[in-house]
Amino acid sequence: MTSSAHEPGAALRLHVPEPKARPGEVPDFSGMSVPPAGTLARPPIDADEPALREYPYALIRVLDDAQRAVGPWAPALTPERLRAGLRHMMLTRAFDDRMLRVQRQGKTSFYMKSTGEEAVAVAQAYALDDGDMLFPSYRQQGLLIARDWPLVDLMCQIFSNPGDRLKGRQLPVMYSVPEKNFFSISGNLGTQFPQAVGWAMASAIKGDTRIAASWVGDGTTAEGDVHYALTFAAVYQAPVLLNVVNNQWAISSFQGFAGGERTTFAARAIGYGVPGLRVDGNDFLAVYAVTQWAAERARRNYGPTLIELVTYRAAAHSTSDDPSAYRPQDEAARWPLGDPVERLKQHLIGLGAWSEAQHEALARELEEHVKAQLREAEALGTLGTPPAGVESLFEDVFKDMPPHLQRQLAELKGA
Amino acid sequence: MASMNMIQAINSALDVTMGRDPDIVVFGEDVGYFGGVFRCTAGLQKKYGKTRVFDTPIAEGGIVGTAIGMGAYGLRPVIEIQFADYIYPAFDQLVSEAARLRYRSGGGFHAPLTVRAPCGGGIFGGQTHSQSPEAIFTHVCGLKTVMPSTPYDAKGLLIAAIEDDDPVIFLEPKRIYNGPFDGHHERPLTPWAKHPAGEVPEDYYRIELGQASIVRPGAQLTVLAYGTMVHVCLAAAEEAGVDAEVIDLRSLVPLDLDTIARSVQKTGRCVIAHEASRTGGFGAELMAQVQEACFWHLEAPIERVTGWDTPYPHAFEWTYFPGPARVAKAMKNVVEA
Numbered sequence: 054m055t056s057s058a059h060e061p062g063a064a065l066r067l068h069v070p071e072p073k074a075r076p077g078e079v080p081d082f083s084g085m086s087v088p089p090a091g092t093l094a095r096p097p098i099d100a101d102e103p104a105l106r107e108y109p110y111a112l113i114r115v116l117d118d119a120q121r122a123v124g125p126w127a128p129a130l131t132p133e134r135l136r137a138g139l140r141h142m143m144l145t146r147a148f149d150d151r152m153l154r155v156q157r158q159g160k161t162s163f164y165m166k167s168t169g170e171e172a173v174a175v176a177q178a179y180a181l182d183d184g185d186m187l188f189p190s191y192r193q194q195g196l197l198i199a200r201d202w203p204l205v206d207l208m209c210q211i212f213s214n215p216g217d218r219l220k221g222r223q224l225p226v227m228y229s230v231p232e233k234n235f236f237s238i239s240g241n242l243g244t245q246f247p248q249a250v251g252w253a254m255a256s257a258i259k260g261d262t263r264i265a266a267s268w269v270g271d272g273t274t275a276e277g278d279v280h281y282a283l284t285f286a287a288v289y290q291a292p293v294l295l296n297v298v299n300n301q302w303a304i305s306s307f308q309g310f311a312g313g314e315r316t317t318f319a320a321r322a323i324g325y326g327v328p329g330l331r332v333d334g335n336d337f338l339a340v341y342a343v344t345q346w347a348a349e350r351a352r353r354n355y356g357p358t359l360i361e362l363v364t365y366r367a368a369a370h371s372t373s374d375d376p377s378a379y380r381p382q383d384e385a386a387r388w389p390l391g392d393p394v395e396r397l398k399q400h401l402i403g404l405g406a407w408s409e410a411q412h413e414a415l416a417r418e419l420e421e422h423v424k425a426q427l428r429e430a431e432a433l434g435t436l437g438t439p440p441a442g443v444e445s446l447f448e449d450v451f452k453d454m455p456p457h458l459q460r461q462l463a464e465l466k467g468a
Numbered sequence: 469m470a471s472m473n474m475i476q477a478i479n480s481a482l483d484v485t486m487g488r489d490p491d492i493v494v495f496g497e498d499v500g501y502f503g504g505v506f507r508c509t510a511g512l513q514k515k516y517g518k519t520r521v522f523d524t525p526i527a528e529g530g531i532v533g534t535a536i537g538m539g540a541y542g543l544r545p546v547i548e549i550q551f552a553d554y555i556y557p558a559f560d561q562l563v564s565e566a567a568r569l570r571y572r573s574g575g576g577f578h579a580p581l582t583v584r585a586p587c588g589g590g591i592f593g594g595q596t597h598s599q600s601p602e603a604i605f606t607h608v609c610g611l612k613t614v615m616p617s618t619p620y621d622a623k624g625l626l627i628a629a630i631e632d633d634d635p636v637i638f639l640e641p642k643r644i645y646n647g648p649f650d651g652h653h654e655r656p657l658t659p660w661a662k663h664p665a666g667e668v669p670e671d672y673y674r675i676e677l678g679q680a681s682i683v684r685p686g687a688q689l690t691v692l693a694y695g696t697m698v699h700v701c702l703a704a705a706e707e708a709g710v711d712a713e714v715i716d717l718r719s720l721v722p723l724d725l726d727t728i729a730r731s732v733q734k735t736g737r738c739v740i741a742h743e744a745s746r747t748g749g750f751g752a753e754l755m756a757q758v759q760e761a762c763f764w765h766l767e768a769p770i771e772r773v774t775g776w777d778t779p780y781p782h783a784f785e786w787t788y789f790p791g792p793a794r795v796a797k798a799m800k801n802v803v804e805a
C-alpha cells in the first residue's frame with residue numbers, strides 16, 4: 054500500500070483477501086511459521102487462561118524434522134498404541150480412496166475424503182474416552198474408524214441401501230452412530246458446535262464424568278453458531294473441546310476469508326477467556342498430547358478449550374469439486390507440515406518398531422479389508438436399491454405418524 | 469440473441485446490470501475467484517474487479533447483514549446464498565431487517581438487495597441441497613419472491629429484481645440450470661439449446677415482477693406452477709391428454725392474480741403444483757386466492773400436487789418428487805370431477 058492511503062483525508066479502500074498462489078503459480082507457504090518441535094512448555098492442566106496466551110500464536114509440535122518425539126508435550130504412548138494409530142489412519146485413507154472410486158463408478162451420489170487430515174480424527178479419538186460424546190463435521194470419519202465401527206455400516210449409509218441405518222434419508226457421509234457416541238452429522242455448517250456445548254453442560258448438570266468434543270472447519274468459524282458455542286462454553290465453563298480443523302481451504306476460499314490473515318483461529322479463544330491451543334495437525338503425537346491435555350482439563354472441571362489443528366485438505370472438497378480451478382495443483386505436496394501417515398510411519402521406524410516391509414504389508418491388508426467390507430455392503434445394494442418400503446419415507450418425521458402423514462402415505466401407496 | 473442455459477443467462481443478467489450501474493456489487497461464498505459452485509458468477513470478478521465481486525466468510529447472516537448496510541449506503545448488492553437450504557442463518561436479517569426496513573423507517577431507509585439462491589431437488593442432494601423454501605419467504609411482509617423456469621425469464625426477471633428497490637428473494641431451480649427437466653429422470657435431459665426459451669438476448673431487458681406467463685394456452689383446466697414444476701406440468705398435460713392452460717407464475721410475491729383469475733374463470737378447473745412440501749406451502753395460498761376470486765366459476769375442487777410433508781430424502785428422491793404421473797392424475801381427477 055502506498056503511504057497516501059494512510060494520509061489524513063485519504064480515500065478509503067476495501068481490502069479483499071487473496072491467497073498467495075493460484076493455479077499455475079508456485080505454491081507459497083513462506084508466510085507460515087513452522088517453529089521447531091519440542092520447544093514449548095506443557096503447562097499444568099489447571100493453568101489460568103491468562104497464563105496461556107502464547108499458545109494460540111504458537112504451534113505445538115512433538116515430531117521433529119527427523120520424526121523423533123521431542124519436548125515436554127511428547128505423550129507416553131507405547132509403540133503398540135502408535136502402531137494401532139497408524140493402522141487407523143491408514144484404514145481411514147484406504148476407505149476414503151475406495152469410496153471415491155465407488156462414487157466415480159456411479160454407485161453413489163457423493164463422497165468427501167479426509168486425506169491428509171487423518172491424524173486429527175484418529176489421534177483425537179485416541180485421546181478421548183469411548184464414552185465421550187462427539188459432535189463432528191463431515192470430515193471426521195476417522196473418529197468412527199478409530200472407534201472400530203465396521204466400515205460396512207458406513208458403506209451402507211453411503212449407498213443408501215437396505216443396510217443403511219439412516220434408511221436412505223441422508224446424503225452420503227452424514228453418518229449418525231449413537232452406539233459410538235457419534236452425533237448425527239448435519240449438512241448445515243457449524244450447528245454442531247453449540248450442541249456439543251449443550252451436551253457438555255448437561256453432563257455437568259447431572260454430575261456425570263463424560264465430556265464432549267466438536268469439530269468445525271476453518272471456513273465454518275465464521276458462522277454465528279461457532280461464536281454462540283464459545284460464549285456458552287466460557288460462561289458455563291462447559292467440559293467441552295472445541296476443535297477448529299484449519300485445513301487452509303473452505304471449498305475455493307482460502308482461510309483468509311475466515312479471518313486467518315489477521316490472527317490465528319486459536320486466538321479467537323482469548324476474547325472469550327478460553328484457553329486456545331494451536332497444534333501441528335499432521336503430527337499424531339502432538340494432536341494426541343494437546344487433546345489429552347484439554348480433555349483432562351475439562352474432566353477436572355477447569356472448563357473448555359479451543360484447539361486449532363493446522364493441517365491441509367489434500368483432496369478435493371468433495372466429489373462435486375475440482376480444486377485445480379482455484380489452487381496450485383502441487384500445493385498439497387509443498388505443505389510444510391508433511392503427511393500425517395508418513396510422519397508417524399517414519400517415527401515408528403526410527404523407534405525400531407516398524408519397517409517399510411511391515412508398512413507395505415499393512416497397506417495391502419487394509420486394502421483387502423476395505424474390499425471385503427465393500428463386497429459385503431454391495432451385496433445389500435448400491436444407490437437405487439430401495440433402502441426400505443416407501444412407508445419409511447414418512448416415518449421418523451415425528452415419533453408417531455400424525456393423520457396428515459398417514460393420509461399422504463395412503464395416497465402414495467394408492468398411486 | 470445467444471443460446472444460453474440458465475447459469476449463463478443469470479451470469480449475463482449480472483454482467484449487463486453491473487456494466488450499467490457501478491453501484492451493483494456481487495458477493496457470497498465462493499462467488500469471487502471461483503465464480504460460484506454453480507458457476508453463475510464466473511468471470512465477473514475478472515471483469516469488474518475484486519471490490520465489486522468478492523468471496524465472503526461462510527456466514528449467511530453476515531452476508532445479508534452487510535448487504536443491508538451496503539444498501540443503506542447506496543449500493544445495490546446482489547448476494548448469493550450457496551444453497552437455499554443454507555439461508556436459515558440469515559433468517560433474522562431477512563425477516564426482521566431487510567423486509568421491514570422501509571416500513572419501520574417511514575421510507576427513510578430501504579434494502580435494495582437481491583438474494584439469489586439455488587433451490588429445489590432432483591440432484592440426489594439429500595435434505596440440505598434440495599429444499600424449496602419459497603413459502604417461508606412469501607409469508608414475510610416486505611419481501612418479494614421470484615422463481616424463473618427458463619433462461620430467458622431468469623435473465624429478465626433477475627434484471628428486474630436487481631433494479632427493484634425492495635429486497636427480492638430470487639430462487640433458482642438448480643435442476644433446470646442445464647435443461648428443462650420435466651420430471652422424467654429416467655430419460656436424458658434435453659439441453660436448453662434445444663428449447664426456444666434458451667435463446668436469450670445478450671443485451672438488457674426486463675421482465676416485470678408480478679407478471680405471470682401463460683406457457684400453454686388451454687381450455688379444460690388451469691395449471692398453476694413455477695420453477696421446475698412448469699416443465700413437469702407441461703409433460704403431464706401431454707401425457708394426460710388434457711387441454712390444460714399452464715401458467716408459470718414466475719413471481720409469487722407480487723402475484724399476478726389477474727392472469728390466474730381470468731384463466732380459472734374461463735376453465736372452471738384448477739390444479740396447483742409445487743415441489744415444496746404441502747402443509748403451509750404456497751399452493752395453499754394460491755388455493756385460497758383462486759377460491760376467493762373464482763368460487764362461482766369453479767366446477768370442481770381445486771387439487772394440489774406437492775412434495776410430501778417430510779424432509780427431502782436422499783434415496784427416495786423420485787418418490788418424493790411430484791413427477792408427471794402424479795400431476796397427470798390430478799389433472800384427470802379435476803377434469804373428470
Ligand SMILES: Cc1ncc(C[n+]2csc(CCOP(=O)(O)OP(=O)(O)O)c2C)c(N)n1
Nearest residue numbers: 192240241242270271272273302303304554
Ligand atoms: C450453513 C452452510 N453454509 C454453506 C454451506 C456450503 N458449504 C459446505 S462445506 C463448505 C466449506 C466449509 O469449509 P470448512 O469449514 O473450512 O471445512 P472443510 O470443508 O475445509 O473441512 C461450504 C461453504 C453449508 N453446508 N452450510
Ligand SMILES: [Mg+2]
Nearest residue numbers: 270271302303
Ligand atoms: Mg477448511
